[in-house]
């Protein structure tokens with residue numbers, strides 16, 4: 001018998017996209033090499049800049065809900081930092097602005113409301129999804145720039161090109177172009193009829209359990225990565241694997257590829273180097289449970305939560 005669905009899950013099935021996947025902009029890829037257009041946009045009063053400082057985003061933390069801080073060119077000190085074109089919409093262009101070179105980044109900008117650099121994971125789940133997605137995009141791009149300052153081929157310095165979407169080796173004999181990197185990770189809800197398999201890592205908040213996940217390896221299909229990770233972490237063999245949805249997860253540089261998988265075995269053998277615990281949870285238990293220190297669901301802005309909630313709602 002199907003249990004009645006609590007209100008908090010009722011709208012989940014209708015939701016198509018995950019947190020951080022809602023940036024409603026045109027990425028304007030064809031404009032990235034248009035130097036005249038770029039400098040005109042950077043100076044234009046309708047252009048908005050989203051500052052990033054050492055992996056933190058600038059947020060109006062006192063707004064209810066917290067909001068992204070959109071700055072204009074006028075509010076930013078000259079040569080404050082490098083920019084990356086994020087894209088455009090009907091209202092103008094959006095750039096990420098890297099203030100990481102400043103020990104006191106707030107001194108490089110002028111602003112009226114109290115703004116704060118913060119980890120997006122602290123506030124992302126509360127924010128407007130479009131704004132949260134823009135901040136995630138900006139953070140992901142700046143993280144890549146910060147870690148690709150040198151050419152991986154010859155070791156020379158690399159410099160930003162194409163409005164921040166390429167880093168080119170400065171040695172003319174090499175001149176290798178390096179492109180922004182995002183690491184594919186599979187994340188999967190394994191089910192066995194009315195039960196699903198959730199695990200927890202030692203480092204997570206008390207009681208938190210989640211779906212299994214792991215990085216895709218070179219030379220491996222996504223389906224094989226799902227089966228391998230589940231087997232390695234829990235000893236469970238899976239059969240049918242189905243794609244669900246994806247989520248940019250720039251913490252620091254992943255794209256989470258969500259799947260559901262049907263179990264072909266049920267005896268769990270946890271790999272203690274990966275997980276502290278893994279168990280089968282009954283649908284009825286999850287529907288009735290309120291988060292506490294013995295058991296809590298994954299964070300609201302994660303695709304893991306979405307996979308579980310969609311299964312509960314299904």
Ligand SMILES: [Zn+2]
Pocket residue numbers: 151152153154155156169170171174175176
């Ligand atoms: Zn090089």
